[in-house]
Amino acid sequence: MAYCKSCYRFRPTKPAATANVNASPAVAVLCSYFPNMARVAPKNCVHFLLDALQRRRYTCIGPTIRDAAIVYEEIRAEQDLPIGYTDEQEGGTYRLKKRDDEARFGYTVGPQSWKQYLFPPSTLLMKAQRTPDGFRADAHIEQTPTYAFVGVRACDLHAIAVQDRTFLKGPYVDPTYKARRDAAFIVVVNCGQAGRTCFCVSMETGPMAKTGYDLALTEILEDGRHEFLVDVGSERGDEVAQEMPTRPADDTDSSAARRMVDRAVSQMGRTMDTAGIKELLYRNMEHPRWENVASRCLSCANCTMVCPTCFCSTVEEVTDLTGDHTERWRRWDSCFTAAHSYIHGGSVRPTTLSRYRQWMTHKLATWIDQFETSGCVGCGRCITWCPVGIDITEEVRAIRETDRGKGH
């Protein structure tokens, strides 16, 4: 392995064997925006990718259509992908539409994220059984699933990194998250189009992934051409790539892939000015905009459920009717529920105003103090899936335009 002197990324120095017998063994250590050692695979390469991953006993999780949305579920074959479909998104709106091509990844992000596989909505923590000698408690040790995530967008890769800080750093490491995260194989798909609610460029999280993956694909769709640029990000990614039919990429291929990503940049539907955002929110805790947004917000918690970085949870004890058996479950919760901030004697955040303010200031300000990163990656899900179309970028803009504490 060696570092590329151009992009400062770790690169294999040996040529990857390929299924293409005519492939050149030439290898360059230098790479440009897309590395010279990237390879080009045909449009049906996901078929070979899934085969290679399944041979390694990965459960492949990827995009597929269910309930008129693109969701992440187990995919066993290339035909499970949303081939020829795209999504149209706006505040409070999501629609699937047919494309006029056979794009495998011609959509942005749907209602789900990868967090449901790394931080499951329900986790059994322990169970206890009454015995003649009293209750016997057993910690629940799950058999860790080995997932390969196929189709991870750059913003969601950043969201995984944000959750890594929450669950893996510091004195309390979450064992469920750690085991699943350590086992996961990540196949990124760089975006060739952006949605109306995307703003990853503002958050510097996309639309192209730069590190933290095993393989990165860029789907090239232009002038009748339909291929993938394949970039290797790890040794195990290299091993899998060797089982896909590829040829070495040249400058033309890299330029074509670059044009796809540039197109996504140009289509970005939203922006957020993040300059001094932490201080902006801290000095506007009493801004009248909070009342405005509270008058529209339903406290439904949708935004927190779809957000790939939100991690609030609660712990429940469940007993059977006999009282002989009890289980302790961790379940997703939301800062939008009154119960989540219930401390002795009542809820600390009894109003919708206080809950929305808590959520947005945590995402964009206190998260930075806690975890040295923003809690928002600009995926736009909270805008699309808010039933009344509340838009976090618009709320920031409104506060910035009437910043009450500016200059104080």
Ligand code: SF4
């Ligand atoms: S706050 Fe909204 S835009 Fe930001 S990461 Fe969460 S869901 Fe995505």
Ligand code: SF4
């Ligand atoms: S901002 Fe929208 S999605 Fe979030 S709690 Fe309020 S109404 Fe629900």
